[in-house]
Amino acid sequence: MFTKILIANRGEIACRVIATCRRLGIRTVAVYSEADAGARHVRLADEAYCVGPAASRESYLRAERIVEVARRSGAQAVHPGYGFLSENEGFAEACAAAGIAFIGPPVTAIRAMGSKSAAKALMEKAAVPLVPGYHGDEQAPAFLRTQADRIGYPVLIKASAGGGGKGMRVVESSEAFEAALASCQREARASFGDDRVLVEKYLQRPRHIEIQVFGDSQGNIVSLHERDCSAQRRHQKVVEEAPAPHMTAERRAAMGKAACDAARAVGYVGAGTVEFIADTGGEFYFMEMNTRLQVEHPVTEMITGLDLVEWQLRVASGEPLPLRQEQVPLRGHSIEVRVYAEEPEKGFLPSIGRLAHFAPPQASAHVRVDSGVEQGDEISPHYDPMIAKLIVWDESRERATERMLRALAEFRIAGVGNNIAFLSRLVGHAEFRAGQVDTGLIERERETLLASAAAAPVTAFEAAALWRLRSEQAEARARGAATLDPQSPWAQGDGWRLNSTQSRSLRFRQGEQETAVAVGYAGGGFTVGGAAATLAGEGDALSWALGEHRAEAHVVALGEDLHVFQGGLRHLLQVVDPLAHAGEEQEAHGGLTAPMPGKIVALLVETGAVVEKGAPLLVMEAMKMEHTLCAPARGTVKAFLCTAGEQxxxxxxxxxxEAAA
Structure with a gap:
């Protein structure tokens, strides 16, 4: 076994590998970009080295710098995580040339599966079933369009070197093909440095089922069962679970055999995932093989009780697989959701900024949180905006679903937008609960899953008012304690008045709606709506009783915003104080602004064009994904204040x- 390894990655996977290494007594070396100097994986590792500026192409993708750090630090092996250089054959070769073990498959396997087109040709020879499509080298747009016409619409354009949903587009008609191809190729170039694509028949209401495989250098290969990753948005996985709903033992055996056959065809060693697409009739087809550990590997760990990172380390050091196929456990059900810094109601636009409040649910034998961030960390525009993975396990799928809903209700984030409410709606959706999930579910149910935030209940405003009164009282007493007369009535914050009591009206805004809460002071405590409030809790936690009425909430203040977490929902309220901004003027203009740092890819209309609400105006690239900015209303594009290619x-x-009158 190794005594020191370098982790050539960042975020939650780097933290995950460090945790396993620490348990096994292995020292760890982290690499980081200038933007990640204070990142959690850097803080956790035994040693850390900067490998370049924030941009991943100047840091995490610089193989020669990472190999040099491995040499300097004395690391015997490199764990590539996933993403970045994890499936880069050049990086694996550079590690081997330097005498450093690459914790992954042989270079030949990476090369064979690195091109989706070449992999499909190889799988065809191995008799692994394939989706009808074109996987060749000819890449002329007109030729690819002809192939799509031959296959029949809808088709899926997919980056040949891609993954993670990047460089993929579904095309419904021949007329839309070339525009979708151009967009797909731009995204593929930006993400993988390779704009080659393949074209396949797009199956209607398919399921995405993948098999976790593991091989050792002695030629043994096993399947660690399947994961269902059908809940997707823009071909990127949102929810993963294991085992797959409604999976029969016969189909599990058939898919496991096909996956192991695929791995044997390339002499596979280490952790890998063979991804299949399954149609409504029960047939399944090979899509691709990921020659690395997957983001969703925790659900496999939860149902098997195995540590897949430990397996990687043992296999890479020359040990045989710890278990034979018939010894691999399968118990209960596990579900994972990816918690992202994004705003689903704004087209899933990534959200950047400081993670001012981060309170995940309590970890236990049933609940696991994998995260590369802590409270106070920054969500950067330079990398994937995933905040954490939330994983639950229970004896049955029904119980695991309920446990996930409870865990999401306990997860509190403020400071950046997030998708927790969206995930709760998705996991609670009737089709998900029934296990009837296909890759088109989220798009079909957009109206339900992306519903506007619900109006805050009366108790949310009560919580905001009581939190403000309690905070004012604490601040007054803190100021008083620093004076010569801490017992002064001015230092109590209890609303004392001579021969009277103080009454106030606190106002809060949610969206465009304002609500007033009548509060007062009585007997050293507070009143709300004329009723005495019995208040308890500390920090951001509040519980209170107004007569027979009892409620609780968590309140997090960020400036004038109050984030009220209650009943699994987050209500964003603003304190309305007419005197707080007296004399300030607000400038208004009718422009569209960049929602985050990025590169302008294309301007889609002419200057002077009259467009309808929702019409696409320009495309910008940020966080390796393309985002389209649309017209907010019917109106005129008077001028573009940017150019294609501009950062x-x-x-x-x-x-x-200019919006129309």
């Missing part, structure tokens, strides 16, 4: 737009 900062005006 823009967050908040800069991009379009001079």
């Amino acid at each position: 823009v900062k967050d908040g800069v005006e991009l379009v001079d737009f």
